[in-house]
Amino acid sequence: MGIIGGDTAFIVGAKAYFNKSFSMDLNLNSIRYYRQAFIEVIHGVLIEIDMVNQKKLSMDEYISMISLKTGALIEKSLLIGTSYAKLENEYIPHFSTYGVNLGIIFQIIDDILGTFGDEKVTGKPTDGDIREGKHTCLLIEAMNNLEVKKKERLVKLMSNSEMNEEDVKEVRDLFMEADAINSSKKLASKYYEEASDALEKLKPVVNESEIEFFENLLKFVLERKF
Template sequence: IGTFGDEKLTGKPTDGDIREGKKTCLLIEAYDKLNEEKKNRLTQLIEKSEMTEMDVQKVKELFIEADVSNSGRNLAQTYYKEAKGSLDKLGSVINQSEMEFFEDLLNFVLTRRF
């Protein structure tokens, strides 16, 4: 959400996760997809204590090259399906307004703009 999102919509800088070296789904999947040379370059960049704007841009370029920009969205869809299945199983023990609340929450999380 943060790396390729809109700062105005998310309320957080788009480079925050990269600068902090967070182990996001983008980073993990990029490591799975990149060749050794590019993995090493990504590691060098992510482990820097002070990243420049150019460093951040290079990390984003490696993410794009690894084709991971939709990883977060794909993961959200997977979790949505699992949560929806679990919610459907609760249909006999929760009332309709509770069901609607959780369905609305699931839909918000899946469709929110970033």
């Protein structure tokens, strides 16, 4: 059902590019971004699914995955806008950097909220990622920071497909001991700074009110609680 829904959504979205309000050249350029976003998001999701089966994962691999899964969607949405606005080519990479980094920040914070968020605020359970054995930024940071015996314990817990509440709590405790939340927030802040720098470079061609909107959006995503 999900596959059929996704295929249908892609076709319905593509139909918008044949709207005669814009020239065919602009529509064709934009549909290239649309198609590429679809490909990259699917690629990212497939990588994420496969990651559950990998015993070892680096932060670089994780960032690469979320750049595709989440970053590409935001990036290509912005680039479609730059295409219709006929933005000068020299400024397009800055929108690209902003979009990808915004997606990275969103996903890192999503990982944190997915384990340590307030369920009443997020509307989602906080044990899902742990029970599914997902390779979140919290898990990677914990594996980088814990001593050997505790790493082995964490691997064993995350490999258990039938975790009980005590197991989930122990995983959370190991994340806390490894200071995984703060490490992940620092990582998100790094990409926040890069996105802010990209916005600074867009000031010659983007209105002040629009820059302010993008700055506020960036801050909201970094500080969100839901």
